[in-house]
Amino acid sequence: MRNKVEIMAVKGGITQQPDIMAIVNAANAHLTTGGGVAGAIHHAAGNDLFRECQDLAPIKPxxxxxxxxxxxxxxxVIHCLGPVYGKNKPEDVLLAKCYTNVLRLAEKNQITSIAFPAISTGAFGFPMEAATxxxxxxxxxxxxxxxxVEKIKFVLFSQEDLDIYQKKLAEVQ
Incomplete structure (x- = not known):
């Protein structure tokens, strides 16, 4: 817990976080169903999410x-387009903007809890250690x-990714 905000990392699926007010979608530019996190979120949310997203796309990294x-x-669902590693420059600045912009939207909408996946680390190729x-x-x-915002949860799919997040969180606690 830092500054009255609880920060944690857990292993699991981003679509199965009933204790969280908003989950983050590692989206594509057109906010459509894709692979990984975006596919799981769109599949679980249903067609109404796809319809609402059509009016908001495209978005930039x-x-x-x-x-x-x-x-x-x-x-x-807060949708954020992370950078494609090696393509969208400067990757580190764009990835940081994702987290900043998500948190600012959460504040604007009075969201008390939020769950993040590891943005840009899947198909977009950002190295996990650096992204974390x-x-x-x-x-x-x-x-x-x-x-x-009172609670921030990082939801990681693999034990290896969870270990990286827990190690990095322990270094700043």
Whole structure:
């Protein structure tokens, strides 16, 4: 717990976080169903999410938009387009903008809890260690400005990814 915000990392699926008000979608530019996180979220939320997303797309790397969560056990989905590693420059700045913009949308919508996947680390190829460091550093820098967010959860699919997040979180606790 830092600045009254609880920060944790867990192994699991981003669509199965009923204790969280908003989950983050590692989206594609057109906010459509894709592989990985985006595919899982769109599949679980249903067609209404796809329809709402059509009016919000396209988005650029680092940008974030918010929708309802529909059939998910959450109130909102915040969609963020992470950078493609080696293509969208500067990758580290764009990835940090993802986390900053998501947290600012959460604050604007008075969201008290949020769950992040490991943005840009799947098909977009961002190295997990570097992405984890950027995520945690950016979130820690935003903590003083958070008035509504009380809980931040990183939801990782593999044990290896969870271990990286837990190690990096332990270094700053």
């Amino acid at each position: 680092g940008e974030a938009v918010i929708t309802k969560a529909y059939n998910l056990p959450n109130d909102y 460091g950027i995520a945690i550093k950016t979130i820690l820098a935003e903590l003083p400005s958070l008035k509504h």
